[in-house]
Amino acid sequence: MRLWRKLRFLSRRHRFDEDLAAEMRLHVELRARRLEKEGLEPGTARVAARRQFGNALAIHQASRDIWCWRWLQDLMQDLRFSVRALKQHPGFAVTAALTLSLGIGAATAVFSAVYAVLLQPLPYKDPHHVVVIWDKARRDREGQTVASFDDFEAYRGGARLIEGVSIAGLSRPILTVGDSRRRYLAGIISPWTFDFLGAPALLGNPRVTGGEGCAVVLSHRFWTSALSADPAIVGKVLRLDRSSCVVQAIMPHEFSFYPKRADMWFFLGHDPAGRQQVPYGAIFARLRPGVTLSQAKAELCAIHESLHAGDAHGKDRDADTDDAQRELTYLASPTLRSTLVILFWAVAALLLVACLNVAGLLLARFIYRQKEFAIRSALGCGRGRLIRQTLVESGLLALVGAVVGTCMAVAVVRLLVRNNVTELPDGVTVSLSTPVLAFAALTGGGAAILSALAPALFALKADICSSLGGAGRGLMGAPRSLAISQASIAVQIAACFVALTGGMLLADSAIHIANDSLGFSTAAITATHLSLTREVDRIRFQDGLLARLRSLPGVTDAAFGTFFPPYREDVMEQLEVRGVQSTGSYDVLSCAASAGFLSLLHTRLLRGRMFNDRDLPTGEPVALVSESLVKTHFAGLDPLGKEIRVNQFSGPSPWMKIVGVVEDWKHLEWDAEWADSRLVFRPLAQSSDLDFAVGVRAEHALPRLARAIQEDVRALNPSMPGEAVESLDDRLETMRAYPRFRALVVNFFALAALAIAAVGLHGVLSQIVSRRTPELGLRRAVGAQASDLLWLVGRQGGGPVLAGLAMGGMAAPVVAWVLRNLFWGVPLANPGAIGLSAVWLLMVAGIAIALPARRALSIDPMAALREE
């Protein structure tokens, strides 16, 4: 109540002041009149009345303090003053606020991703004690694999330092609803898994409660998408892999576990097949209280060693364990963690530099306002008040910066989510949550203090006499602090140069990825996966489906193949050429293809012939190979007529005669670059594959076509599960999204850094011009030409810029090398990109130098000298 009255007072204080003054005036007047009546002279009476009243100003102030806190009044006053001061120089205010908002915005956006992926704890009880146990090659750092069931049982029986040891394997069950069948991804996990994780269900109880039969726990995503979030589903039965599975529970939206994209989890012993064990799996456990990760690891290694003493497996493999959050992030994307951590430190550095540069700008302003400060302190303004004034000004800028920056972060996060950046793990939603907003507020406050530091120190040292006497006289040349600022500008320019070069290279590679010829065309092709059972007549099914699909309205072509491009680097097979010692390397990829497959994809034949209708199961086995395979395996030889075979997991294929050479397909490697695939195509009729894909080129929109394809498939083979129907264009688009996004991020980052460095440069030069105004005026007066002054100022800014360019030029290869080791696919710097970014940088630096230089030119010699 009282607080409210005090706050309300703020808006009425002018009225209050007037009233109080009137009241006090009346009092003195009445007293004077009374004294006059008592016989004093009018003049004496007036003086006596005033004396009797006391110090009117102090009394007024005391009355006012009763209504409102003094500091609040002062703050309001400072704020008003700051707004006025900033309004006077809108260019300066906008530049400073924008610099801070760039810094704060970038930091907040990156922090929101860091928080969502790395910091927000997994929704388990005591999540940092949950670990994952892998099997690891002793020598190879990357060679982590799932562990065997024997290992799991040994750990469960033998390990004393961990508890709740459980295993999670994978399966792909088919869900039957009515006559539609679809395949999903499931985890097969130990029955106590949810208990040991301490993860409560949204609905139901995630335990085995119903005796022997199949029991399933559903993910939130599956529940909402496939079952329309039916709340009555718990306790009901789903047809999964021809078994009736009782739905035990629905997990909440934020729950995630292994596998990351699981639609459901079965309990071991209660999956549709009733399996008692899985051959391999990821092992999860909880560290007992007080046990460290390395202690647990040592124990697991000892168990692993004693279990595999003497066998081939134990010789070069070992147990490995790590924090579950780290591992689940790694499983989603191997580079995500390091990307985020590095990006975060980069934006933190950006923010720091932004603050320092704004500090430089503010300092220049305050030097310019030196006289004002001196007058204020001569009139009795305390140093504390002066420092508070600088803090309020920078605080105001930081406030605007924080608000604009947070808005920018919202936009960036929206973009991130909408672009569906493939690197973000499933189930992680990046959003501006409370911790993220708190972070933005905190960085805003930090920025205010940091950027006020230099001006505040300046205010502290402000010397009334010298300022009022001879403003800034004798400040020839740059003092030490300016030399430091210039060095910092040089470093910033160097960093900008490197970032700009990197951004250009990434943009170049993203453009390449978008425009390169891939050896195939996905335009308007829709594909789906099919898997037949042994009893179906494969050839009849394929021919029948092809005929049906081709007769669909709008369909221009259709064909079968083991897989359709585009694809990522995949498991490779080994090629053998008859009569030649095998190289032993697994470097080719084989694909069974129907006669029209390559023409559907517009892959060109370079030599020989394509497959035709005579390549039958009974005919001579033939093959087509791609250009790069010819280069590596038939260097200088004619491949046509040679016999080859492919060693797959299932065993070697028959010997096949090469009848033609086709152009290479490109595949996307982990480093986000397209690379040539060495391909072997075999006629579909001559392979015995039961798993293959069908592709259709059609003018239709996807949903209608997908329904038509699924109907056709079911008409021919009602027991076939329906798989997702996918547009190849979309798949290609997703693969291109990450390189594009990465280029976008790095370029945004580089441009932000450039803007901030330009502001810094501008700030330093403005300081110089402000300090040297009398000197510049004097020079002008004794005949210095405009070009002389331009040179004088330009030299101060040009020096650091050129030094920065040189440093950046030297550092760029080193930085590129370091980054290449950290991230895949950072391209090497090339002269074109370096030259272009240098030109770009010089242009921006030129503008940043020109503005203060122009101010130096506009100095009026008379005015400047009068200040002396």
Next chain:
Amino acid sequence: MVSRDEIPHGLLDLLILRTLAAAKQMHGFEIADAIQRLSKDVLRVEEGSLYPALQRLMVNESLDSQWGRTEENHRARYYRLTPSGRRHLERELARYERVTVAIGRVLRPA
């Protein structure tokens, strides 16, 4: 001329309330004048210090005020005791009496 003593610190509020309790409403000068008159010129209000005290009493809602005209047609702010101000006065008076009795006992032991 009688010697005039300063008002003991903290008692000013009490005096203002007591003065206003006797009248319907008064402006600043009248209050100061009344305190001097009632105390037979012994207690002198350091006149200006009346105003912060009045503000303090307004902030804790013991007084309210409104603008009016004096007999000589001057614009003046008139202060009035509120019901809560009356209660405040009673509390303060009781406290003051307790304290004076106690101090009296100490100064003049029976």
